[in-house]
Amino acid sequence: MYDIDIRVAELYDQLERDTQDVDLIQGFMNASKPVRILEPFCGTGRILIPLALAGHQLHGLDQAKGMLARARMKVALLPDKVKARIQLEEMNVTEDVWPRGFDVLILGGNCFYELGSPEEQESCVITAARSLKPGGYVYVDNNHHPEGPLSKKWQVEGVFPAFPTGISWDGTHFESTKETIWWDVEFRLIKIKREINITFADGRVAKKEMVQHKHPVSKEEVAGWLENHGFEIIALFGDRQGNLFDDESNRAIFWARKK
Numbered sequence: 001m002y003d004i005d006i007r008v009a010e011l012y013d014q015l016e017r018d019t020q021d022v023d024l025i026q027g028f029m030n031a032s033k034p035v036r037i038l039e040p041f042c043g044t045g046r047i048l049i050p051l052a053l054a055g056h057q058l059h060g061l062d063q064a065k066g067m068l069a070r071a072r073m074k075v076a077l078l079p080d081k082v083k084a085r086i087q088l089e090e091m092n093v094t095e096d097v098w099p100r101g102f103d104v105l106i107l108g109g110n111c112f113y114e115l116g117s118p119e120e121q122e123s124c125v126i127t128a129a130r131s132l133k134p135g136g137y138v139y140v141d142n143n144h145h146p147e148g149p150l151s152k153k154w155q156v157e158g159v160f161p162a163f164p165t166g167i168s169w170d171g172t173h174f175e176s177t178k179e180t181i182w183w184d185v186e187f188r189l190i191k192i193k194r195e196i197n198i199t200f201a202d203g204r205v206a207k208k209e210m211v212q213h214k215h216p217v218s219k220e221e222v223a224g225w226l227e228n229h230g231f232e233i234i235a236l237f238g239d240r241q242g243n244l245f246d247d248e249s250n251r252a253i254f255w256a257r258k259k
């Protein structure tokens with residue numbers, strides 16, 4: 001979805017302006033000196049750029065050329081010494097080898113919802129452990145689905161407005177919808193059909209369709225993967241304001257240390 005048109009990255013930045021998670025990460029890191037940070041699923045650099053501005057070395061990975069192009073455009077506007085601290089790499093993080101030797105690794109921005117199965121999500125935790133130095137930290141931030149069968153909230157028929165919808169700088173209009181076309185209650189798996197209608201400024205139109213697979217992940221699953229793959233959970237928050245996780249929480253945000 002992020003690579004259907006280069007302008008999707010601009011619409012992403014129009015929509016996602018919140019940086020409370022960046023403040024949370026900085027609070028967790030409490031770093032008195034610069035550290036090396038890896039961010040798979042880095043997108044347009046919403047998290048990565050402010051961390052580089054704060055003095056850290058950042059390496060971002062993403063498979064979408066359009067998202068990386070926008071990240072590079074934003075990086076190009078930074079002072080030279082900050083630019084020199086940022087490396088961006090095109091990569092499918094479920095297939096390719098992640099670089100190693102990092103102090104901190106960020107799995108932020110709901111990135112597990114980009115993956116279609118618990119196996120793929122768990123393999124990110126395994127790979128994160130390999131990429132970190134001993135004693136390094138991982139930040140994992142996703143919506144929390146309660147353990148057990150697929151919630152009724154996800155079992156909804158109908159066509160709904162979706163991202164990317166909006167107007168880019170050159171007047172291109174995007175109008176998108178999503179429809180859940182299949183679900184498995186027991187295994188908590190979903191297929192979503194997305195339809196993206198693009199009207200370019202010169203009047204040309206284009207229509208794209210795709211099917212995405214999702215596995216709404218639970219706090220218990222992420223905790224289990226972290227514990228089974230060599231991490232000690234240091235903190236578990238239920239929102240980006242820094243409140244502890246409780247029964248009402250709809251996010252599960254982990255800060256965990258590689259043993």
Ligand SMILES: C[S@@+](CC[C@H](N)C(=O)[O-])C[C@H]1O[C@@H](n2cnc3c(N)ncnc32)[C@H](O)[C@@H]1O
Binds near residue numbers: 040041045046114
């Ligand atoms: C919701 S955006 C989040 C971007 C950023 N982490 C943030 O919080 O703003 C998800 C990003 O994950 C990337 N992505 C999804 N699947 C991927 C994969 N298998 N390998 C690499 N990147 C992937 C998409 O291209 C997109 O840029």
